[in-house]
Amino acid sequence: MASLTIRKLDEALKQQLRLRAAANGRSVEDEVRTILRASATVEPTQGIASRSLDADPARDRETRPKRVLLIIGGGIAAYKSLDLIRRLRERGYDTRVVMTKAAQQFVTPLSVGAVAGEHAHLDLFDPATEFDVGHIRLARDCDLIVVAPATADLMAKLAQGHADDLATAVLLATDRPILLAPAMNPLMWANAATRRNVAQLRADGIALIGPNAGEMAEAREAGIGRMAEPLEIVAAVTTRLTPRAQPLTGTHVIVTSGPTHEPIDPVRYIANRSSGKQGHAIAAAAAQAGAKVTLISGPVTIPDPPHMTIIRVESAREMRDAVERALPADVAIFAAAVADWRVASAGVQKIKKGIAGAPQLALVENPDILATVAQRINGRPQLVIGFAAETENVVANAQAKLARKHCDWIVANDVSAESGVMGGDSNTVHVVTNDAVDSWPPASKDEVARRLIARIADALAAQEE
Ligand code: C5P
8 A cells, every 4th residue: 555745745735734634623644534535435426525624523523532642751650651552542542642751761662652553752843743743733633631650840840831842832732631640759749849739730620640659669669659550540531531421511500618717807717627628529520510610619728620610708798798699590509617606896906915804705696698598589599408517416417407497408417526527538428308318428528529419410300300
């Protein structure tokens, strides 16, 4: 079979091909393949019709095999990337590979090319690669970018938006989801700079898998820093590339989260230990399920979840006003730990220590946002869900709260000091409704959020029937 060298075509034709490829979201190589394929299948009498001109990139993306761009960073864990490529291809993913310079110290482009079935892309300034594919095409002509191993250096560059080699230029130019599999020495992973970069990357909507705890490749080193195993990475790829139902598409969900700060004077306030992790996870799960989400958050230190409107407030009264402004909504979930009381007349100036001794703070009750929304005559969301943070008689107190506040469900959790729920990453909840108590097994706050959102979607669907 003859081979075709695109570079040898005349300039005008090359230019036309470039434009067509760009318009169809393909590499020039792929565009030529598409044209040839289309022409070869046209009846001879039809001539070379303009069928391929009508190519629909979105339809194309739905029907063709999913395409993964693997970026191999320069760490010892790069040796696992050959297995990763093999596993991805076994599962039918078209796998293209970019290697950083440092990665080539650990695995050779030749072995990567042999396993991937096409040559690895190495250099931003390689004219052949830039013409045939180019970093912009590499960045866009895929469904997911996986960086494995994601080294501390590569993550720092990504967090900062550097683009001084092919890997970083692709990562900066992409509009596709990115999954990082970090791998580094445990001290590097624990370093404050890496912590900052990870928080920034998460806030930018970039997903991470691992690192795992265990032995390092280097002798006598152990801790958190091992790259996730190839099979775990492939499972994460599959989760991301399998089209998920978005059962909350078309709905508006309001979520309150975090603590409130109730001022005593301009420098002091009453607060509580809520981290906002559960509320933020619920907002993220609702957005993933396709909902338009308004997250109204008290002061927290965790990153903002992506793809939603976030309104930051301090006090209960500010939170109430923000909720009122965000209505109407189909679902309202009140996960915030709102302070029950505020200081009746917060000092305008800092309260001074004086001879009169400690000040007596008079407290007044805060507005109950959940109860107010649940009892609205007009514009009540279809589902109003409260949380009950209890330290004893968890279910009984939740049932009493459900009746008192007129909401539809109460998600009750044990926040006693022994439970470790406040500020922790896991939760054990009971979903209390008028008819039943559903006790869920202990799970991560993310998992609790996903389950809750799935249950909400079921309830909305049942109401529609
Ligand atoms: O009464 P309690 O604070 O235990 O109720 C907890 C539930 O009520 C939570 O869903 C919380 O977000 C909500 N709440 C509220 N406004 C308040 C107090 C609690 O929305 N002022």
